[in-house]
Amino acid sequence: MASNILEVKNLYANVDDKEILKGLNLNVKKGEVHVIMGPNGAGKSTLGNVLMGNPNYEVKKGSVKFMDEDITGEDADKIAKLGMFMTFQNPIEVPGITLSNFIRSAYQAKTGGRIRIFEFKKKLKAAMEILNMDPEYADRDLNVGFSGGEKKKAEILQLLMLKPELAILDETDSGLDVDAVRIVSEGVNAFKKEVDGALIIITHSTRILESLDVDYTHILVNGKIVKSAGSELVAEVNENGFEAYIK
């Protein structure tokens, strides 16, 4: 049996001195797809941010192990280099660097080597085609003036190019129309197929899950996972909501 690439043990975390995660446990193996669902304010996004090393979140107790290294309290760039990636709900606009140059910088930071420009452009073009992105976006400043949907696609583009071991999709489908959700799902499927990457999908809707094979579903309520099951749990939540899990 494959070993865990991510092990979260009894994790407590605060933001602005407020306790959000209260003893969370989660194990992810290579290539697995985990869905985290839960009501607003349950701590879903906090989980993503803590795993990715956001310094605004403080780990009070417990540990996070990723790729056999203890990454509790580690800097985001170190965690990224180990192979974790998170898509942002609101990707930041950074004028002065193009999307293409940014991805290349990130790629080189991660691999520690240079990639030839021709080879890079070819890969980028192929990835943009999967996402049905206008190639012109490669030369536009990172996220500047992108619509909500374009920003989300640009996040998935980075996922496809950086090929992490584990990708956390934080509400990637929120605010997208049906077509955009389908395209984003195709991108995510391409990532799975190409690198057999693991996924943690944080969502409160289920549209993005329709075209993905989900291995596990977790219900997160009040900072803890209160129920874990297979993909059938998605359908159940769809039907009944979270009422049964909120005390």
Place this chain on the structure above:
Amino acid sequence: MKEKTRVEDVDRSIYDIKNKDLDAYKFQSGLDQDVVLQLSYEKNDPKWMRSFRLRCLEMFNEMNMPQWGPAIDGLDMDNIVTYVRPKDNKMVADWDEVPDEIKSTFERLGIPQAEREALAGVGAQYDSELVYHNLKEEVKQQGVIYSDLESALHGEYADMIRDHFMKLVPPNDHKFAALHGAVWSGGSFVYVPPGVKVEIPLQSYFRLNAPGAGQFEHTLIIVDEGADLHFIEGCSAPKYNIANLHAGCVELFVGKNAKMRYSTIENWSKNMYNLNTKKARVEEGGSVEWISGSFGSHVSYLYPTSVLAGRGASSEFTGVTFSGGGQDLDTGCKAIHLAPDTTSFVNTRSISKDGGKNTFRSSIVVMPEAKNSKAAVSCESLMLDSISRSDTIPAMDIRTKDADIGHEAKIGKISDDAVFYLMSRGLSEEEAKALIVSGFADNVSKELPLEYAVEMNNLIRLEMIGSIG
């Protein structure tokens, strides 16, 4: 697109190269009538220039040091060498004839290569004298004059120079304008005839090598009716432990319906007092655009001024100032609206770090005659830590009701969310911050030719990370 441009390889050590004993001839430090007369003799000045210099010296002695800006106590004129002539100095139009040591300095700075690739003409000044001046043949054919000022004083354009020299920036403007008038040396004269559009930029590069020296170059540019010119100025110096002084002067005369763009990337070393004066006069329908990047010097006083003299004249100032530890940079601009329908736009960014001090100072004056004029000032500051300082002093003197005036100022800190976002993609904290600061300064970098924009971003990286990746 180019994968790599020449300036990506620039590092601090290139700016810091000090050449030794190259000055065959230099004045004793200090300033008196004998020094000025000796300089005038060396320069073979026409008579009027000699008496002008002496009048300026008198004004300099009578005027007080400015009391309103950053401290300049560390600047003692008795210790400043006003004239340093490089060894074997003669100005040439062929890089091969420039003395090896000087040539290699400019080669490391990328000047000859930039000339071959992207410029219509280049002037290179080393300490007090120009060592190189050249203009592309096809631009010469258009009737454009680009030469050193000293020889132009004796040539075909002698009268034109006399009519314009320090008429826009009179020596009694302030103490350092008077000093400049007394001891100016080097610089460029440019004349663009009516209707001539110079398609690619001209550049002058100023290098101050001698410790304790002053550089006082004068740039006089006349763009005649309907003509068009882009001029780029670059400056750098190695770091010494004693004060150096730069008190240059730039005068731009922009004719009717003419267009002038003046770009500067200033990277003086951090022992430099940069007390520079720049001014443009714009006639009817003409426009001046200032693009200004200030990175170096210990203390700067720099406020390019646009006098909008004719109906419909316009000015645009786009600037970025970066103050690191030990730097006190007082920068901004002025616009004086004298005629109806004139417009001025100001867009500046300032960055302060490691205790650096930044003051944005602007002055917009709209005279009663300047009906239907428009002015908009926007300044943004970014402070990278809590020990740095940023001040904004925008003055507006509006003397007609019939004007449209706007002002906005923003002071902020670097966003933690943005840093985290970039770090989550594998960039280190320093790289992430450097990227954000470069982006913040893109009002200037996107106005510069590619090579210069890259150089500017490298200077930002240098300040942020301490090395070029």
